[in-house]
Amino acid sequence: MNKTFxxxxxxxxxxxxxxxxxxxxxAQFPDNNYKIHHFAFMRxxxxxxxxxxxxxxxxxxxxxxxxxxxQTTNHIINECKTFDIPCFGLLDYLIPQxxxxxxxxxxxxxxxxxxxxxxxxxxxxxxxFTLEHDDGQKVDTAINADIIIFGVSRTSKxxxxxxxxxxxxxxxxxxxxxxxxxxxxxxxxxxxxxxLTIDPIRLSDVRKNRISILKDKQSSSYxxxxxxxxxxxxxxxxxxxxxxPYIDVTRKSVEETAASIxxxxxxxxxxxxx
Numbered sequence: 155m156n157k158t159f160x161x162x163x164x165x166x167x168x169x170x171x172x173x174x175x176x177x178x179x180x181a182q183f184p185d186n187n188y189k190i191h192h193f194a195f196m197r198x199x200x201x202x203x204x205x206x207x208x209x210x211x212x213x214x215x216x217x218x219x220x221x222x223x224x225q226t227t228n229h230i231i232n233e234c235k236t237f238d239i240p241c242f243g244l245l246d247y248l249i250p251q252x253x254x255x256x257x258x259x260x261x262x263x264x265x266x267x268x269x270x271x272x273x274x275x276x277x278x279x280x281x282x283f284t285l286e287h288d289d290g291q292k293v294d295t296a297i298n299a300d301i302i303i304f305g306v307s308r309t310s311k312x313x314x315x316x317x318x319x320x321x322x323x324x325x326x327x328x329x330x331x332x333x334x335x336x337x338x339x340x341x342x343x344x345x346x347x348x349x350l351t352i353d354p355i356r357l358s359d360v361r362k363n364r365i366s367i368l369k370d371k372q373s374s375s376y377x378x379x380x381x382x383x384x385x386x387x388x389x390x391x392x393x394x395x396x397x398x399p400y401i402d403v404t405r406k407s408v409e410e411t412a413a414s415i416x417x418x419x420x421x422x423x424x425x426x427x428x
Contacts, residue, residue: 166195
């Protein structure tokens with residue numbers, strides 16, 4: 155029988171970084187069972203005591219932390235030694251090393267990555283733009299995007315766009331509908347244009363699941379394989395005609411698709427600046 159490990163993700167901020175690292179670790183050891191416990195905004199010894207008590211109540215606790223305040227960090231480390239709790243500080247090694255490289259002392263300021271500065275407000279603006287230009291909305295201002303994504307229905311345009319928006323990119327996504335072409339001026343935009351495509355069988359399965367959830371029995375053409383194949387063929391034809399690079403999302407997660415798009419965007423920017 156597989157063991158169950160309780161991961162305690164401890165941060166003096168929101169804990170976003172820890173969530174990603176936890177998921178990466180978990181993916182490498184899929185045969186175990188896992189439970190996750192969040193301890194965000196950890197900044198006092200009282201909170202530390204609550205954390206340790208929670209760890210003592212489970213069989214296999216593991217603490218991952220991103221803390222910069224020395225007193226809190228040392229308290230957790232000492233308590234973990236006392237009760238033999240595995241404890242890993244993800245910044246404990248990196249910060250001293252970068253202090254050497256930069257010849258500077260770190261500020262050790264909790265939530266330092268969440269300052270309300272120009273970068274933060276640009277990110278909020280990007281998210282707002284992306285939401286306003288989802289699924290072909292506001293086509294007239296879509297040309298002001300950093301990235302324009304094209305694809306037939308259910309090729310993950312919206313979640314990919316939102317993910318990119320949260321990374322600070324203004325994104326517009328344009329649905330491709332059979333026998334309907336996007337406005338010509340869209341293709342003249344300076345935005346980086348990218349197409350999404352998918353295996354027809356996979357797309358049919360995704361659409362069938364969508365219809366099942368919505369309990370819509372009137373959308374037979376939406377899942378008709380011949381129509382789906384035609385949609386994808388016409389989409390690829392459009393990409394080729396307009397020299398738009400496209401990504402097959404059949405076996406890609408949203409994060410992987412977004413990473414590919416960012417790479418294409420960066421290459422495009424490098425060419426413009428060359």
